[in-house]
Amino acid sequence: MNRWLSVLIDKAGLYFLHRNRSIYTQFQNDNDLHSILHNQNRDAFYQLNEVPHLLFEQKDSKQLSPYSYQYDSPIQTGDKTNDIAQGICYLNENHDQSVHVIIVHGWRSDSLNKFKSIFLKQMQKKGYNVYFPTLPYHFERASGSQYSGEYMISANVERTITAIRQAVLEIRGLIQWIKQTKRGKVVLIGVSLGGYISNLVSVYEKEIDSLISVMYANNLSYEIWNTPIGKYIKQDLQKHNITYEQLQQYWSILQADETQSLISTEKILLISGKYDQYVMDQDTKNLWLAWGKPKRLLYNCGHAGIVFSQKQIARDTINFIENLTTNGSE
Structure with a gap:
């Protein structure tokens, strides 16, 4: 896909995305926020104190139907719907000895259809177990919001x-539960x-055997x-006299390239679109450089490449997983 067409498709996607936006300001002032954030220790902030107990239920009696699962979130916000x-x-x-793949969806997703269409069928053919966690304030966890994900970012x-x-600790909990109760490798996508x-x-x-990150961001305040x-979140912040420099300070603890990944470089695959209008190339490149230049694939597409490059994404991710498995990487 050429640059002009990629940019045009992304801009069209952004136009339709922003047709549904917050009606009221989401800003909330906390006079103690600055001091609270600057007294936080990163390891303590993201520490998982115990492995959760997962409850499973098969969605219907069909043999290949999915299971739903739930557990108490390690972070309780006071929102009962979101805290599960x-x-x-x-x-x-043979799900106890397989590759376990955890696939994390995007912001404002209102269903898993796009992510299933990319990965599920191909991964089932390989015999993988596939998990789709729901991010905070999305899908059924988004009660009272204007759209899925409104309250997350x-x-x-x-x-x-x-x-x-909350999202980080919930996924850590799922990973550790798999490692304690199953056998096989855990791949995080x-x-x-x-x-x-x-x-x-x-x-x-540290209990991740491989990381594959697709059309990812790195520095949330930058994006x-x-x-x-x-743009509308930025406008809301500016109306309340929050500067870019302040936001960078507040959200620095949310930045991945501030610390090295615990996954060895050869087990990381980063995928980006050259013409992405949602995520800036400089931001994705910063993470790649900070992490010692793991394998990086640059597609000739924009952020919409998630949809238009489905076969390529599936092929590249499965090949990467299979190569690790074949080579017996530990």
Whole structure:
């Protein structure tokens, strides 16, 4: 796909995305926020105190139907609907000894259809177990919001921090539960916001056998301030006299390239679109450089390449997983 067409498709996508936006300001002032954030220790902030107990239920009686699962979120926000971590999974017959793939969806996703169409069928053919966790304030966890994900990333600076921390710890809990109760390797795949979250998870969770991050961001404050995706959040912040420099300080604890991933470089695959209008190339490049230049694929597409490059994404991710498995990487 050429540059002109890629940019045009992304801009069209952004236009339709922004037709549904917050009606009211999401900003909330907390006079103690600055001191609270600067007294936080990163390892303590993302520490998982115990492995959760997952409850599973098969969605219907069909043999290949997915299971739903849920558990208490390690971070309780006071929102009862949001404080139950949940997701669905597709398990193969020999699910205790397989590759376990966790796929983290993007911001404002209102269904898993796009992510299933990219990965699920091909991964089931390989015999993988596939898990789709629901991010905070998305899908059924988004009660009372204007759209799925509205309360996860917004001008409410502190709630955004809490939601991202909640996502990181919930995925860490799922990974550790798999490692304790199953056998096999755990592969973490994140797409768009899911890639950003997965990158953060890999900085604090050592029980990941491979990380694949697709169309990911790195520095949330940079993306909100410098890309069209965050323009209304930026406007909300500016109306309340929050500067870019302040936001960078507040959200620095949410930045993956501030710390090295615990995953060895040869087990990381980063995928970006050259003409992405949602996520800036400089931001994705910064992470790649900070992490010692793991394998990086640059597609000739924009952020919409998530949809238009489905076969290529599936092929590249599965090849990467299979190569690691064949080579017996530990």
